Amino acid sequence: MVLAPGSYVENVSISDTTLNIIGNGTRIFPPGFVPGSPFSVLLGADVSLEDAILEGGNSVGIGVGLGCSSSSLRLIDVTVRGNDYAGITVENCTLRLTDPTIRGNAQEGIQLRTGSVLTLRGSGILDSGFHGQHVTSSAVDIR
Amino acid sequence: MGNETGGLHLFGSSFVVENNSIVQNGNLTSAPGDPTGGIVVESIPGAPIMPQDIRHNTIADNLAPGAAGSAGLVCNTGAGTGAVQCDSSIRGGNERPGEDVQTSGSCAILYSNVTGITSGAGNVSVAPIFVSTATRDYHLAAVSPGIDIVDPSSAATVDIDGDSRPNGAGYDMGADKR
Numbered sequence: 001m002v003l004a005p006g007s008y009v010e011n012v013s014i015s016d017t018t019l020n021i022i023g024n025g026t027r028i029f030p031p032g033f034v035p036g037s038p039f040s041v042l043l044g045a046d047v048s049l050e051d052a053i054l055e056g057g058n059s060v061g062i063g064v065g066l067g068c069s070s071s072s073l074r075l076i077d078v079t080v081r082g083n084d085y086a087g088i089t090v091e092n093c094t095l096r097l098t099d100p101t102i103r104g105n106a107q108e109g110i111q112l113r114t115g116s117v118l119t120l121r122g123s124g125i126l127d128s129g130f131h132g133q134h135v136t137s138s139a140v141d142i143r
Numbered sequence: 144m145g146n147e148t149g150g151l152h153l154f155g156s157s158f159v160v161e162n163n164s165i166v167q168n169g170n171l172t173s174a175p176g177d178p179t180g181g182i183v184v185e186s187i188p189g190a191p192i193m194p195q196d197i198r199h200n201t202i203a204d205n206l207a208p209g210a211a212g213s214a215g216l217v218c219n220t221g222a223g224t225g226a227v228q229c230d231s232s233i234r235g236g237n238e239r240p241g242e243d244v245q246t247s248g249s250c251a252i253l254y255s256n257v258t259g260i261t262s263g264a265g266n267v268s269v270a271p272i273f274v275s276t277a278t279r280d281y282h283l284a285a286v287s288p289g290i291d292i293v294d295p296s297s298a299a300t301v302d303i304d305g306d307s308r309p310n311g312a313g314y315d316m317g318a319d320k321r
Contacts, residue, residue: 107175109146112156123163125146130176132146132168136154137187143161 003052011036015043015071023052023078035059037083040067041093048074057083065105068093075100086111087128095119103127112138144168144279149179149213150205155187160197162303164281164318169206169214171240180205180214181237184227184248191225197232197250199299201281201317203271204236207244214239215257218248226251231293233271233317234258254294256316265294271317282319289316 001019007027011034030036038054041047057063063084066075072094079101080087087105088095091113099122102109109125109132112118116138123142125132133142144150150165160182169180177183181202184195197216207214215237218227230253234245245257254265261268272287274280283289291313299308302320315321 126144128146128148130146130148131152131179132144132150132165134152134154134176135156135158137156139157140153141159142151142163143159 010038011040012038013040013042014045014047015041016045018046020048021052022050025051025053027053027055029054029056030058030063032056032058035062037062037064037067039065040069041071041073042067042069043071045071045073047071048076049078050076051078053079053081055080055082057085060084060106064089068095074098079103080109081105086130087125089113090116090118092116098122100124101126105129108132108134110134112136112140114138118142148174148176149181149183149207150202151182152177152179152185153183154185155192157192157194158184158196159194160200161299162199162301162318164201164303166201166203166205166276166281167279169208171206171208171238173208178207178209178213179217180207180239180244181216181234183213183217184220184250186220186225188221193225195225195227197227197229199230199293199297199302199314199316199318200232201271201273201319202232202234202237203273203281204276206237207239209239213247214244216246216250218250220249228253230254230265231297231299231314231316232256233289235271236276254292254297254316256289265292267292281317283315283317283321285321287315287321290321291315
């Protein structure tokens with residue numbers, strides 16, 4: 001899937017499918033009138049996302065920039081910024097990040113919960129409200 | 144960099160942390176959650192979860208607000224959980240209120256430049272000399288004593304910028320290859 005450049009007001013949620021998305025620098029942010037996240041991957045999905053900006057997740061405790069649960073997700077040159085909760089939160093998820101910018105999120109930059117695998121290359125995790133990365137019962141390779 | 148509670152908190156996990164610049168995180172007065180400063184490793188009881196390697200990192204100028212927090216690198220690992228290997232890294236300028244705390248706990252430190260620590264193979268305690276900490280540029284300066292002096296058996300092939308290691312007479316300390 002190739003997205004046309006621009007801004008999208010969406011709660012994108014992908015489940016139980018395989019999808020490769022080329023973002024062309026698009027901004028994705030949820031509508032402001034309901035709590036939500038710009039991008040979520042769950043229930044056995046296998047997703048790659050390249051060249052996109054995920055921002056504006058709203059509502060403390062819910063408004064993560066990117067959520068991943070029980071899935072596989074690859075991000076290339078993706079920016080996650082300005083979300084009310086963590087930038088990225090994953091659980092039982094295999095996550096590969098290449099050259100991400102994760103900046104100015106209200107809680108952790110990346111929050112790995114139980115059973116996740118993170119491979120991070122070329123990291124830039126800046127100005128988070130909590131830790132840059134908080135990892136629990138997972139496996140990480142950060143270089 | 145610039146993360147309010149700290150750089151990296153690893154709890155009950157396996158990890159390889161290599162070629163990272165973990166700098167200027169935390170503060171001396173307050174922080175939400177569990178204040179870390181640079182890196183905190185905590186193990187859970189039971190069999191070791193391997194690998195636990197921290198190598199070729201620059202961990203500098205991180206702050207933590209109190210005795211319960213960290214500052215540089217802290218390994219809070221219990222008996223039987225395996226040793227955290229930390230080599231070829233730089234730690235300096237990490238503080239808690241009223242004290243410098245570069246490392247505490249059970250980290251196995253080798254070939255590193257850690258303020259106040261000279262025991263252990265290859266360890267030195269000297270000013271690391273970066274290009275410009277004021278502008279957050281933690282590349283090694285040309286006169287840095289960390290050049291060419293770390294573990295000759297290092298397996299790292301590149302640095303934080305993707306430049307090839309080693310260069311010159313040997314491997315350099317920290318995330319950057321001069």
